[in-house]
Amino acid sequence: MDPTLRREPRRPYVITSAGIRRIVLGATAEGVSDASLGAIPGGTGSTEDTDSGVDAHSGPGVPPRAGTRSARHAHSGTSSKPLRTAEPPEDYILVIAFSERGVLDEHPRQAVAAAALLAHPQTAVVVAVLGQLNEDLAALGADIVVVLPECDLRQFRPEYTLSRLSGPLKRYPPSHILIPDRLNGEGDLGRRLAAAYGASVATHVVEIAPDHVATHQLVQEGNGRPSRRLARRSLPDVILLEPNIVDTRLPFVGAGQRIHDETVTSDAGISAPSAYRDGGLRALEASDLPLEEADLITSAGNGVTDVGLFLRFAKALGAATGASRVAVDDGRFARDKQIGATGKTVSANAYIAIGISGAVQHLQGIKDCRHVIAINRDSAAPIIQRADLSIIGDARGVMQALLEAVEAARANSAADESSNGAQNTSRERAA
Amino acid sequence: MSTPSSRGSASGVSAPGANPTGAGTHGITVLVSTSVHPQSGRACPCRNDTLALEIARQLSSAPLRTLHVGDPQDAALPDYLAFGASSVAVLPATPSDDVVAALTDHVRNAALILCGTRAQSGEASGMLPYLLAAALERPILANVLDVQLIGDSVQATQFLPKGRRRTVTVSLPAIIAVHPLATALPRYAYARRVAGRIETLPKPMSETAAAPSPSPWTLETTDRVPVKLKAPDRRSGHARMLAATAAASRGGQVVNEGSDVEKAQAVLAYLREHDLIAFQEVPP
Numbered sequence: 086m087d088p089t090l091r092r093e094p095r096r097p098y099v100i101t102s103a104g105i106r107r108i109v110l111g112a113t114a115e116g117v118s119d120a121s122l123g124a125i126p127g128g129t130g131s132t133e134d135t136d137s138g139v140d141a142h143s144g145p146g147v148p149p150r151a152g153t154r155s156a157r158h159a160h161s162g163t164s165s166k167p168l169r170t171a172e173p174p175e176d177y178i179l180v181i182a183f184s185e186r187g188v189l190d191e192h193p194r195q196a197v198a199a200a201a202l203l204a205h206p207q208t209a210v211v212v213a214v215l216g217q218l219n220e221d222l223a224a225l226g227a228d229i230v231v232v233l234p235e236c237d238l239r240q241f242r243p244e245y246t247l248s249r250l251s252g253p254l255k256r257y258p259p260s261h262i263l264i265p266d267r268l269n270g271e272g273d274l275g276r277r278l279a280a281a282y283g284a285s286v287a288t289h290v291v292e293i294a295p296d297h298v299a300t301h302q303l304v305q306e307g308n309g310r311p312s313r314r315l316a317r318r319s320l321p322d323v324i325l326l327e328p329n330i331v332d333t334r335l336p337f338v339g340a341g342q343r344i345h346d347e348t349v350t351s352d353a354g355i356s357a358p359s360a361y362r363d364g365g366l367r368a369l370e371a372s373d374l375p376l377e378e379a380d381l382i383t384s385a386g387n388g389v390t391d392v393g394l395f396l397r398f399a400k401a402l403g404a405a406t407g408a409s410r411v412a413v414d415d416g417r418f419a420r421d422k423q424i425g426a427t428g429k430t431v432s433a434n435a436y437i438a439i440g441i442s443g444a445v446q447h448l449q450g451i452k453d454c455r456h457v458i459a460i461n462r463d464s465a466a467p468i469i470q471r472a473d474l475s476i477i478g479d480a481r482g483v484m485q486a487l488l489e490a491v492e493a494a495r496a497n498s499a500a501d502e503s504s505n506g507a508q509n510t511s512r513e514r515a516a
Numbered sequence: 517m518s519t520p521s522s523r524g525s526a527s528g529v530s531a532p533g534a535n536p537t538g539a540g541t542h543g544i545t546v547l548v549s550t551s552v553h554p555q556s557g558r559a560c561p562c563r564n565d566t567l568a569l570e571i572a573r574q575l576s577s578a579p580l581r582t583l584h585v586g587d588p589q590d591a592a593l594p595d596y597l598a599f600g601a602s603s604v605a606v607l608p609a610t611p612s613d614d615v616v617a618a619l620t621d622h623v624r625n626a627a628l629i630l631c632g633t634r635a636q637s638g639e640a641s642g643m644l645p646y647l648l649a650a651a652l653e654r655p656i657l658a659n660v661l662d663v664q665l666i667g668d669s670v671q672a673t674q675f676l677p678k679g680r681r682r683t684v685t686v687s688l689p690a691i692i693a694v695h696p697l698a699t700a701l702p703r704y705a706y707a708r709r710v711a712g713r714i715e716t717l718p719k720p721m722s723e724t725a726a727a728p729s730p731s732p733w734t735l736e737t738t739d740r741v742p743v744k745l746k747a748p749d750r751r752s753g754h755a756r757m758l759a760a761t762a763a764a765s766r767g768g769q770v771v772n773e774g775s776d777v778e779k780a781q782a783v784l785a786y787l788r789e790h791d792l793i794a795f796q797e798v799p800p
Contacts, residue, residue, distance in 0.1 A: 364682070
């Protein structure tokens with residue numbers, strides 16, 4: 086009678102934003118938990134009752150996706166992964182990285198994952214974190230975590246940091262030291278370390294494997310033509326890694342043991358006078374900053390009609406401004422503000438997308454952003470799947486309320502500060 | 517150090533007059549390297565080093581020393597004359613020689629050594645200033661955007677990502693490596709190119725005795741895309757397909773209800789929770 090296919094009621098499912106239970110044929114329980122189903126191609130989701138077209142579809146590239154996940158069902162929890170090794174360590178691989186806001190950035194995470202992938206069963210992965218650490222690095226494959234909170238980025242003390250690192254270096258003599266090669270401080274520190282210890286070193290490494298590392302070199306061919314080629318060598322003592330050369334998805338976890346041993350972490354006996362006098366960190370004004378460098382970006386799409394309010398909001402927040410392609414094509418923003426595949430690729434810490442539906446081209450441009458906040462009227466827009474926090478509502482009203490809240494918060498903290506005595510604001514900001 | 521790190525990159529010390537020890541407090545030495553243009557293959561100066569040269573020229577009106585280690589016949593060297601070096605001194609060396617060892621004695625008397633962050637061709641590891649600093653036991657500042665001499669010390673602004681800058685002061689003697697975004701604007705003048713001269717320094721005898729160590733690097737014969745390091749994938753085909761299609765989608769919190777003010781508070785709470793915004797600062 087009823088020709089519809091019978092669906093097994095206990096099959097894995099997700100609850101969509103519209104509150105409808107969604108079953109994907111062929112999915113396993115593990116698949117549901119691993120790959121959040123938000124990005125399953127739209128053809129399967131036609132049962133959804135979405136209010137599409139209400140707001141901001143930023144361009145012709147929006148994939149035909151129906152409304153999807155907003156909450157995952159409880160039974161699709163994280164599956165536990167096995168421990169990488171249970172053997173007692175005989176040698177070590179050391180990773181050195183600065184933390185930022187209590188967590189490791191993507192680039193140092195890749196260095197930790199690389200160490201875990203290179204490690205033998207008898208090798209322990211030691212991570213020396215310079216700065217506060219509020220997260221568990223076991224999922225990245227770290228076995229031993231040494232935190233040196235006094236060595237953070239706020240102060241430039243290379244001699245002090247190097248002598249603090251000698252603690253873990255003595256306790257866990259590493260066969261290799263992996264460091265992300267970036268301007269945040271690690272690239273500088275790694276080169277100082279290699280020069281101080283007279284260690285063999287490879288910098289700007291674009292390929293790492295158990296038996297070799299490779300970097301790009303510009304060479305001149307026989308006919309005088311220049312060409313960029315890979316040069317490889319065996320693993321040196323110190324390896325400085327370029328970003329995105331390691332996949333951080335690991336099938337195992339590390340022990341993640343945090344070391345509180347005084348002999349490793351204490352700074353007793355370090356009193357060498359520094360040759361460097363740090364004049365402090367300062368942050369450039371957000372409006373002066375190229376978008377690629379900005380740390381906090383607010384971005385406007387088709388859903389933003391009141392550009393004046395948007396700009397006031399960005400200024401109050403101290404954020405750089407970007408725009409989606411529709412808003413730029415419309416003439417509301419300059420071309421150099423465009424974020425996305427044909428515009429700029431940004432790597433901000435926080436990205437606030439206002440009235441942007443999130444075409445794949447736009448999502449490409451923000452793939453390196455750590456925190457994405459979306460304000461949109463359409464709960465089915467693709468940006469909602471990407472965002473860490475989504476506000477479903479009218480962009481103008483929320484922006485106005487947020488503008489007032491930010492101004493009130495600033496006024497409050499200014500009042501607090503004047504009563505409590507001045508703090509070094511630039512350092513606070515830099516932290 | 518077992519590997520001469522910046523093979524083929526050069527450093528230059530130009531001596532004001534014949535007496536390199538007379539460098540004094542303003543003895544500024546610029547180390548320059550040569551490169552080939554990535555498109556045309558013609559010899560060209562390294563952009564980072566021209567920036568270092570321009571910064572050095574602005575620091576002091578006293579004559580600079582500009583030093584290159586490598587081939588004295590290199591076609592790119594006269595370009596440094598055009599960019600403002602009155603003369604370029606060249607320490608003859610083959611690509612397999614240890615640049616740092618050749619350089620150390622020649623720059624020992626310089627109060628301030630400037631160079632680019634990294635060379636453009638060859639290994640281009642960016643290690644040279646650090647190895648030189650370790651050999652001379654001097655402080656080194658890398659990624660410097662601008663430099664000021666203040667009495668007996670030098671104040672530099674360092675580049676940091678995310679729009680941050682750091683001011684650091686070091687006392688002389690010191691080594692400074694210049695970031696590509698430095699504010700200096702090198703200008704090319706043909707008259708200076710004609711007027712300047714290239715001097716070849718005698719090759720140090722101790723250097724010829726030491727046998728050059730073979731480079732640990734081997735160049736691959738063909739160009740290829742670097743292989744990403746990843747864990748072997750043992751999941752089922754369906755699971756892999758799902759993972760490939762579900763790009764960066766993560767679980768996110770969705771606020772559907774409430775007034776605009778409540779929604780604004782949710783955003784503010786999120787920004788505060790993750791320490792993404794600091795209100796201590798008075799807005800510009």
